[in-house]
Amino acid sequence: MRITWLGHSAFEIVTSEDLHILIDPFITENPSCPCSLEEVRADVICVTHGHQDHFGDTLELARRDGSLVICIHELSKYLGCQGIEALGMNMGGTVEASGVRITMVNSNHSSDLDFLEGMCQPGGSSCGYILELEDGRRIYHSGDTGIFGDMNTVIRDIYRPHLAFLPIGDRFTMGPREAEIAVGWLDVDVVIPMHYNTFPVIEQDPQGFKEDVESSTGATVVVLEPGETYQE
Numbered sequence: 001m002r003i004t005w006l007g008h009s010a011f012e013i014v015t016s017e018d019l020h021i022l023i024d025p026f027i028t029e030n031p032s033c034p035c036s037l038e039e040v041r042a043d044v045i046c047v048t049h050g051h052q053d054h055f056g057d058t059l060e061l062a063r064r065d066g067s068l069v070i071c072i073h074e075l076s077k078y079l080g081c082q083g084i085e086a087l088g089m090n091m092g093g094t095v096e097a098s099g100v101r102i103t104m105v106n107s108n109h110s111s112d113l114d115f116l117e118g119m120c121q122p123g124g125s126s127c128g129y130i131l132e133l134e135d136g137r138r139i140y141h142s143g144d145t146g147i148f149g150d151m152n153t154v155i156r157d158i159y160r161p162h163l164a165f166l167p168i169g170d171r172f173t174m175g176p177r178e179a180e181i182a183v184g185w186l187d188v189d190v191v192i193p194m195h196y197n198t199f200p201v202i203e204q205d206p207q208g209f210k211e212d213v214e215s216s217t218g219a220t221v222v223v224l225e226p227g228e229t230y231q232e
Contacts, residue, residue: 001133003163007032007226008198009054011141011165012040015133019043019098022067023129023141023165026056032198034227042067044097046131048143049111050075050123053198059084070095070102074124078113091127101132105155107145109173130159137232140164140186144195147178152185164188167195168209169202176209184217191221192230 002014007030013021022042027033030053042061047069048054055075062069062084069079069086076088087095094103107128112120128143140161142151155161164186167173173195174182183191191213196204210221222230 001135001137002229002231003139003192004229005192005194005224005226006030006035006040009048009141009144009165009167009194010056011194013131013133013139015100015135017099017134019100019134021046021100021131022061024048024054024056024143025058025061026053028057028060029053030056030198032226037061037064041065044100044102045069046102046129046141047071047075048107048128048141049109049126050113050115051111051144052115054144055113055115068097070097070129072104072111072124072127074122075113078121078123091125099134103130103132103159104128105130105140105159106148106150107143108148109144109146128155130155130161137162140188142166142182144173146174147182147185151182156186161186161188163190163192165192165194168193168204168206169196169198170204171201173202176204176212179209180213180216183213183219183221188219190230191219192224193221 004012009024073088076086079086109126111126113123131139206223
């Protein structure tokens with residue numbers, strides 16, 4: 001498994017079977033993303049919600065690569081109208097894509113389609129994902145969210161993720177303090193912070209977060225620079 005952080009909440013996951021999964025592919029307009037669309041490939045795209053800084057380049061990538069897009073039902077209806085193969089689902093549901101099981105879980109955030117010109121349109125609910133890879137390892141991408149009780153029960157006890165991507169930017173998501181508590185609740189082995197330092201309003205100190213989490217929990221915090229890769 002190879003995980004590359006593309007900045008903000010965008011991740012590329014390449015599995016042991018060479019399946020390329022992109023989550024929230026905000027690339028072209030992402031000031032922290034070091035690569036271009038031409039440098040990434042998407043077999044599967046998972047979108048957590050309809051805000052531009054998460055939906056990002058989903059349309060362009062899906063049209064170019066023939067990607068399967070996994071998302072909330074309402075967003076899948078919009079994508080279907082654009083000629084995109086979209087697999088709509090909802091909270092608690094699980095789908096399979098080329099041997100990877102993808103479960104949609106709650107997040108605590110808004111989700112209108114704010115990338116549409118003119119005004120926002122309803123986009124269903126925001127979500128997070130549990131990805132169970134071909135070798136059984138489980139990754140939790142929380143999406144944009146504040147801390148919420150399911151992290152301490154449903155996500156930890158039922159899905160038991162090994163690795164988590166959690167936002168620490170504050171203002172629009174939980175900040176470092178709440179994310180530290182979330183790490184303890186989730187009882188994961190590895191945490192990669194996200195959704196920080198893309199814009200001035202969400203500037204944070206990831207090294208301080210790392211020190212606090214590793215002193216209070218058993219988790220290892222992997223701080224990546226945009227474009228850097230973590231591999232297991």
